[in-house]
Amino acid sequence: MAFKVGLLGLGTVGSGTAAILLDPAQRHPLLKELKIHRVGVRSLDKARAVDLPVEQLTTDLESIVTDPEVDVVVEVMGGLEPARSLMLKAIAHGKHVVTANKAAIARYGDEIFTAANAAGVYVLIEAAVAGGIPVIEPLKQSLCANRIQAVTGIVNGTTNYILSRMQSEGSDFNEVLADAQRLGYAEADPTADVDGLDAADKVAILASLAFGGRIKLPEVHCEGIRSVSAADIAYAEKLGFVIKLLATAKRDAVGEDEAEQLQVRVHPTLVPKSHPLASVNGVYNAILIEGDPVGQVMFFGPGAGSGPTASAVVADILNIAAILKVGRDTVVQPDGKPLLDPLLACSHQHYSKITPIDELVTRFYARVLTQDSPGVIGKLGTCFGNHEVSLESVVQTGLRDDSAEIVVITHYVREGNFREALAEIQSMESVQSIASVLRVL
Known part of the structure; x- marks a missing residue:
């Protein structure tokens, strides 16, 4: 049985995803049953990092999400539109969706997941947060018996690289940022990274999964690292701290008669040198989860890049293929819709109350x-x-x-x-x- 994949985008992550799908040797045996059916690109003439037959490429992206032969649509284009519209159209045509698009999920996740639940299909997002680090599925599955108390992470590699170099070299922010741009660690327009917007998207997703409620992105308090100076780095060092851009989601203490509230925020923070996150340097990401009864568990690894992110994308495709292979999608409810696995689907509907800063x-x-x-x-x-x-x-x-x-x-x-x-x-x-x-x- 072949599972046909429609791939939207053949950039850094798309090329990495295609490379894995085309080379299944010594990987999970189910990978041999995944086939690239069509690939949507912006231009047919552009040089590619992966060699695909030209007849598999198309600039007509809608033809992929409406193709009856496609089982899974993989959105790795990035950006808000047309990514959002294409995902919704794929869902409307009964396609399962895998995406690495944290910006679209953080802003339109309520719309996308509501549509997916109504259509009886999965939208899986492991690659949307922390690149190759498996944290989304552990929150959904491996840690689901826990009462999660807090999720604290370094989820943006660019800012962590800048702060790490400021700490090791005593340099100022602007000097290190310029060098990071020259080396390719920072974008020409670094706003999303250095102003904390990328981290805010990611912590909104993590908070939603950890605490079972949707998050309104504008309610996530967000500060970046532009104001962190070499002097602050030096004083933090003397006082026994390092400075990290932390994304935090945690249960807030409330009175017995009050509704539960969450703190969801991003800002530079003085972290004690003894803390597990203090030693995470360079472009690496790490996420510390505190739960009852598990205690503290930390996930560490590369937070971006072709290979790491593609690893997460293909893992999600395999999750869906496994469900299709054993026929779980054929179990239907009284209303005729497929019965979704509650540990994989995102079914919560209410919005969490966020504590004002x-x-x-x-x-x-x-x-x-x-x-x-x-x-x-x-x-x-x-x-x-x-x-x-x-x-x-x-x-x-x-x-x-x-x-x-x-x-x-x-x-x-x-x-x-x-x-x-x-x-x-x-x-x-x-x-x-x-x-x-x-x-x-």
Whole structure:
């Protein structure tokens, strides 16, 4: 029995996917039954990284998603449109879908999964988060007996590469970014990566799977790494931390009579050197999951690239092929729709309630530049105390451009209180600027 694959896109990930499908030797035996049927491309004349017969290529992408011979449509084009529309049309024609498109899933996942459930088909997304690291299916299956408490990850390789080099070399952000672009680790337009937007897409997907509720992407608090300076990296080092762009989704503590809320956020964070994520450097990704009763488990590996991402794509295709092979798709419900495997399908309908960032309770690091005059530290401490902000440490580290540089780390405080204190401190005559504010894990 051959399972026919319609491939949308033959770029980096598409070429890697095709290469695996064309070379099944010494891989899972079911792979030999997967056949590339048609491949959708933007241009027929472009040179390809993988050799395919020209008759398999087409620029008519809709003809692939409506082809009755295609069993699985694999969307690896990226972008929002026409990817979204093509996936929905494939679903409407009874096709199972595999996609690596985190942006489309984070924004249109509710629409796509609702359509898939109604049509009785699967949409599998392992490659959409953390490249080749298997984390989506473990959340759905291997860890499904757990009550997940938190998912914390380094899910963007570009920002992790930049921060790792800033730490090892003492360089500034702009200098390392330019070098990362020259080396191909960062895009010409790095906005999605360095402003945290890519990580926000991914943590929205992880939160939805971990906590069983849909996430509204605009409610995910998102900060990037542009404001992280070499000075912050150096102070973090002295204080026993490294700075990482963390994507966090966790259950929030609420009262007995209140509905459960989630924290879902992306921002640069001071991570203690003893923490498992602190040693994840370069372009690598890692995701730490905390659950009851499993405790902590961490997934580590390459978060992007042709081979790693294609590995995840083909694993999803094999999952669907296995279901089709044993005939589970022929089991129907009273309404005539196929009965989907509840551990593979995404069936939740409600939206999770997200805690506003002002209500977040966390620790903070702040670097303040002031006049070098007596009593300044005392004034800062009094101001923080007036806003119920308890300080763990206050250090005057020396002079920077004739200004006294004061670094504070707080105990756990409500973010709204901390921001009110900062606003008052900023207005003090002796304070020149608040140079940096970062959260502490």
